[in-house]
Amino acid sequence: MYYLQNNEFVERHQVHVDLEDRGYQFGDGVYEVIRVYDQKPFYLAEHLTRLFRSASEIRINLSFSIEELTKRLHTLINKNNLIHGNLYLQVSRGIAPRNHAFPKEAKPVFIAYTIPSDRPIDTLEQGVKAITTQDIRWLRCDIKSLNLLGAVLAKQEAVDAGCSEAILIRDQVVTEGSSTNIFFVKEGKLITHPANQLILHGITREIVLEQAKKLQLPIVFEALSHSEIGHVDECFMTSTTMEVCPIIQIDEKPIGDGTPGSLTRQLQAAYIEEIARLALVSN
Incomplete structure (x- = not known):
């Protein structure tokens, strides 16, 4: 299975979470869950718009556009051959020595992965x-x-x-x-x-x-x-x-x-x- 971490597609054993990631230490970040039916993400644009809004509300500036992310997520679905399931997306404020105030040096950390799952009929x-x-x-x-x-x-x-x-x-x-x-x-x-x-x-x-x-x-x-x-x-x-x-x-x-x-x-x-x-x- 492939993961999208920042701008790279990596396998699970290559995924790295830093101990000083603010998402890990403070829950300082936002996320989205998107349903996939027959390899098609359902209402993807609306979910990504909300992701960008959530990030903006907590003053995280994303370095990519909705259009760029859309293309990467479609690639992720295809690489993992996800037919039915979920896309999980997460953005944290980044990695920095632990301090409650926003660290100037931190850059947002993005990760996305797929979860196969059938409808709960x-x-x-x-x-x-x-x-x-x-x-x-x-x-x-x-x-x-x-x-x-x-x-x-x-x-x-x-x-x-x-x-x-x-x-x-x-x-x-x-x-x-x-x-x-x-x-x-x-x-x-x-x-x-x-x-x-x-x-x-x-x-x-x-x-x-x-x-x-x-x-x-x-x-x-x-x-x-x-x-x-x-x-x-x-x-x-x-x-x-x-x-x-x-x-x-x-x-x-x-x-x-x-x-x-x-x-x-x-x-x-x-x-x-x-x-x-x-x-x-x-x-």
């Missing part, structure tokens, strides 16, 4: 269980930063409870999931948190919102209160790897009748159609 069909837990993350969740300890602790809490996701609660309202965006359906309306600094505005989230508009579904950008969760008709989560995944139980209580809802199914179907559409466009 059984999970998408059956749905998953979730818990709620406090959102203890920092206040710039709109930046896709390497600082993920709050999300990691929440995800582990869900796993310990036999669930797939933790729905995060801040000031008594739902923000998002530990690694997903969260949607609710109530009385035919789609409800999701506004795209502000308290959530990551997911690429999959945006695709689903566009599909919902095409289906003429009412959308409410509102932070649902924790106490209202038990009164919604449907719930689902979205992410690059989980696509549009039904949540059928929260805190051991069924959502609706405890099965994936009809509106969730409509949006799942629309998402699959979008995957197929872009595959045809690319051919």
Whole structure:
């Protein structure tokens, strides 16, 4: 398997991470995960635009353009013969003696690699269980930063409870999931948190919102209160790897009748159609 490290394609044994890399010591960097279907990266331009925005927000200046990176990532996919899976990209501020302040001498370190992975079809069909837990993350969740300890602790809490996701609660309202965006359906309306600094505005989230508009579904950008969760008709989560995944139980209580809802199914179907559409466009 080949990795893209800075501007070079190297094999795994050639990849080197310095002990004084600020990504390793401070989590000082940003990342992206991009889904690949049939060797085609899905919504690549949107993911790379967000990567550059995240880097800019923490004052990392990238030395390459989106166009240059696009070409390298396509080469990486082809070199690794990735059919279905994920692209992982990471940028750290660079290597320098440990000091909290930005080091003038550090140059950003970039790495990308591929992860073969099939679509989670059984999970998408059956749905998953979730818990709620406090959102203890920092206040710039709109930046896709390497600082993920709050999300990691929440995800582990869900796993310990036999669930797939933790729905995060801040000031008594739902923000998002530990690694997903969260949607609710109530009385035919789609409800999701506004795209502000308290959530990551997911690429999959945006695709689903566009599909919902095409289906003429009412959308409410509102932070649902924790106490209202038990009164919604449907719930689902979205992410690059989980696509549009039904949540059928929260805190051991069924959502609706405890099965994936009809509106969730409509949006799942629309998402699959979008995957197929872009595959045809690319051919």
